[in-house]
Amino acid sequence: MKLLVLSLSTPEEDLALDEALLEQAETGAGPSEVLRLWELNRPCVVVGRSSRVAVEVRPDACAEAGVPILRRCSGGAAVVAGPGCLMYSVVLAYRDRAPLRMLDQAHCFVLGIMHQALARLAPDVRIQGTSDLTLGDRKFSGNSLRCKRDHFLYHGTILYDFPLDLIGRCLATPPHQPAYRQQREHARFVTNFPAGQDQLHRCISEAWGTDGQLESWPEQQVAALVSSRYDQASWNLRL
Numbered sequence: 001m002k003l004l005v006l007s008l009s010t011p012e013e014d015l016a017l018d019e020a021l022l023e024q025a026e027t028g029a030g031p032s033e034v035l036r037l038w039e040l041n042r043p044c045v046v047v048g049r050s051s052r053v054a055v056e057v058r059p060d061a062c063a064e065a066g067v068p069i070l071r072r073c074s075g076g077a078a079v080v081a082g083p084g085c086l087m088y089s090v091v092l093a094y095r096d097r098a099p100l101r102m103l104d105q106a107h108c109f110v111l112g113i114m115h116q117a118l119a120r121l122a123p124d125v126r127i128q129g130t131s132d133l134t135l136g137d138r139k140f141s142g143n144s145l146r147c148k149r150d151h152f153l154y155h156g157t158i159l160y161d162f163p164l165d166l167i168g169r170c171l172a173t174p175p176h177q178p179a180y181r182q183q184r185e186h187a188r189f190v191t192n193f194p195a196g197q198d199q200l201h202r203c204i205s206e207a208w209g210t211d212g213q214l215e216s217w218p219e220q221q222v223a224a225l226v227s228s229r230y231d232q233a234s235w236n237l238r239l
């Protein structure tokens with residue numbers, strides 16, 4: 001598995017790169033498996049592929065705070081990310097891992113490795129709900145995936161130095177909640193993970209067993225995806 005530590009100049013490009021890495025693996029135009037570590041350069045709300053913005057997000061509050069609303073290629077609910085929130089993305093092949101075609105097994109596999117990595121830094125890390133990582137009963141990581149024929153993309157957030165009040169300002173109370181949340185508001189539900197960016201990079205890359213840096217990335221495909229999708233209100237804000 002190759003390692004790509006790369007944050008691009010705009011959030012739209014960053015979201016497009018995850019999709020481009022998946023498509024590149026699927027077509028055989030690039031490495032079959034990649035771990036990417038990155039961070040948005042400004043606060044953004046990122047909704048899931050099927051999210052309803054009017055239900056999950058507070059658009060007026062986002063506009064007042066200057067926080068754009070963007071949409072990713074994977075499922076799951078809305079998150080708020082930006083500086084102080086590490087993003088990780090892993091493209092994996094189904095080859096020799098047929099059970100991972102079942103979504104619950106894919107979640108267990110990836111989150112098991114992430115748990116192994118992060119428990120070295122904080123022993124109270126738990127896997128809870130469908131795809132959350134928590135410290136005790138407070139969430140610091142949400143995760144989602146996008147499946148293709150031969151590969152899948154699994155990516156998520158790790159809050160570590162993020163202004164947590166921004167989450168409650170920008171997001172509505174989610175319509176579907178894991179039982180462990182117990183109807184708590186965002187301020188009582190989320191927390192920052194007690195580690196710095198360098199520590200997180202090192203532990204995550206070691207846990208995945210990366211074997212060298214990816215030397216290039218699909219720049220033209222990213223530009224095309226931004227132009228056709230990630231820079232378009234019809235994609236980002238559709239109901």
